[in-house]
Structure formats: C-alpha cells, structure tokens
Amino acid sequence: MFDIPDRGGPAPRTRGPIPHGQLNQIAPTTLQEELWQRMRSLAGVYLAPTHVPYPEARAIHLAPEFGTGPDDAFIKHSREFAHLHPQQDGSLHLTLPPIAKKLVTEAGWGVPHPIQNTQLVYGPRDREEIEVVWRVVLESYSYARGRHSE
Numbered sequence: 838m839f840d841i842p843d844r845g846g847p848a849p850r851t852r853g854p855i856p857h858g859q860l861n862q863i864a865p866t867t868l869q870e871e872l873w874q875r876m877r878s879l880a881g882v883y884l885a886p887t888h889v890p891y892p893e894a895r896a897i898h899l900a901p902e903f904g905t906g907p908d909d910a911f912i913k914h915s916r917e918f919a920h921l922h923p924q925q926d927g928s929l930h931l932t933l934p935p936i937a938k939k940l941v942t943e944a945g946w947g948v949p950h951p952i953q954n955t956q957l958v959y960g961p962r963d964r965e966e967i968e969v970v971w972r973v974v975l976e977s978y979s980y981a982r983g984r985h986s987e
Contacts, residue, residue, distance in 0.1 A: 864960025904982030927960030
C-alpha cells in the first residue's frame, strides 16, 4: 500500500493554472538534478518534450512495451507520465491513481492541477524529502506500468 509521511511546515505558494508551479521553498538545484537522474534512469523511460505548455520542463515518457497503465496514467493521451519543472520552480507534475493523489494532497506534498488530471508535487527541500518525493514518482511509474499499489 502506498503511504507517505506528512510534509513539515507550511505549503509553498503556487501559481496557475497555466503554468502551474511552485513559487517559494524551491528545492536546491543539487536535489533537483539528483531527482531528475533517478527519474530518467527508470527502466523503459525515454526523454521527449513535454505535452504541456511549460516548454522548459523535462519530461519522462514510458515506452509502450514497458507498461499498459490506464489512459489517465499518462498526460494528454501521450506516453508522458511525469515532468520536472525548471530550476527556478523545482516542483514536478505526474499522474497518480486517485487514492495516491488524495494521500499526497492530504499529507501536504502537493496539490491537484486545477484543470488537468495531474498532481503537482513540491520539490524536495532536503535529503529526507527527496526520498518521499521519489516514492511518489515510483507510484506514478507503477501506475503508468499498470502495476500500482491500490
């Protein structure tokens, strides 16, 4: 079962709906890059432009032979399931099954996108937080693969 601890402190300010992102409590660049390296190293993932109007975002897509998640496990009828926003933002959007999306929101790790079927996840502020954000990314990856834990 997918479970995460509560996020400490107040929620960051956000903007949106387009672009939807984080305005303060920005993740350190080193943690953003570590998260990106982990994301891009997942089996079956390939890099391609994002399908949302945030061209500076770095997106990961899942090759069809690596998973057959439901349509809402992908962004805008593509193979994209997550993207990391540019360094001045540091948050990410990804798809999640409904129960995981609810848990992420209730635990204070992010908010649903106001008009798209994605979840904004706040960038990690420290080493402990990168591990929680990574667990959320892995839940999104499992959802895209058709193997989520609900």
